[in-house]
Amino acid sequence: MSTATPPTSNVRHWARKHAHNSVSDELALALYTRVKGAFVLSDPTLPDTPLVYVSPGFEKMSGYSAAECLGRNCRFLQGPETDQEEVRRIREAVEGKKAVSAHLLNFRKDGEPFINSLHIAPVHSASGSTKFFAGVQLDPGAFVDDSGIAIFRSWSNDVDERRSADFARNSVDLLRTSSHEHSDFPTKERRCHNAILGKIRVTVRTLDIAAMR
Ligand SMILES: Cc1cc2nc3c(=O)[nH]c(=O)nc-3n(C[C@H](O)[C@H](O)[C@H](O)COP(=O)(O)O)c2cc1C
8 A cells, every 4th residue: 555645534543642742742852862863653553553753854854844744654755666565575564563674765845756774663662562663764875984873964964966976876776786685784774773773762661661650
């Protein structure tokens, strides 16, 4: 299934459950201060797993404001040319509450295409149920240092010429080879994904446990 917008009933359902906030202000603040870059949280307990949090980095990357994203399934970034085999792999992983990585053709709000190096993983509550899915979006064309810090530059600064050229070349390579296996992901990229996901998981769990006290 890949509709551009979710059925209105999903949005209504989402709005009812998250009447006060998408996620608590406390969680949003903790995520904002602990995790830089483009990432999202979606709620698998709601129909069609809608987004309940998008980071400022995600707004910048996609061109959509948080208000335009919340309550929608993240597939709105895809287009007709997006590899349906990759989409199917993600769908099966999400249905099975498993982690998955993919390189996907996505489109910004202004229509500009980009390669999204996407890594998704379930975040469990203290009781073990799947509370959120966390998704980290990286630019596979960006330069990455060992700490994974530099990878964020592409979403936060203007892209210079040299990096644009590299981005274009890498994107073509990625599309040609495609990444049907998680192991195809460059090590640095995987390490960066995992580091961010780790921080998101810890933040969500810490607040979850604190809320239960
Ligand atoms: C946390 C999370 C983040 C996601 N981020 C993206 C994204 O940035 N771009 C994208 O094209 N799909 C993203 N997806 C995948 C879609 O939301 C959806 O799971 C995928 O299209 C497969 O389902 P469908 O076949 O029903 O569309 C994300 C999924 C989850 C759970």
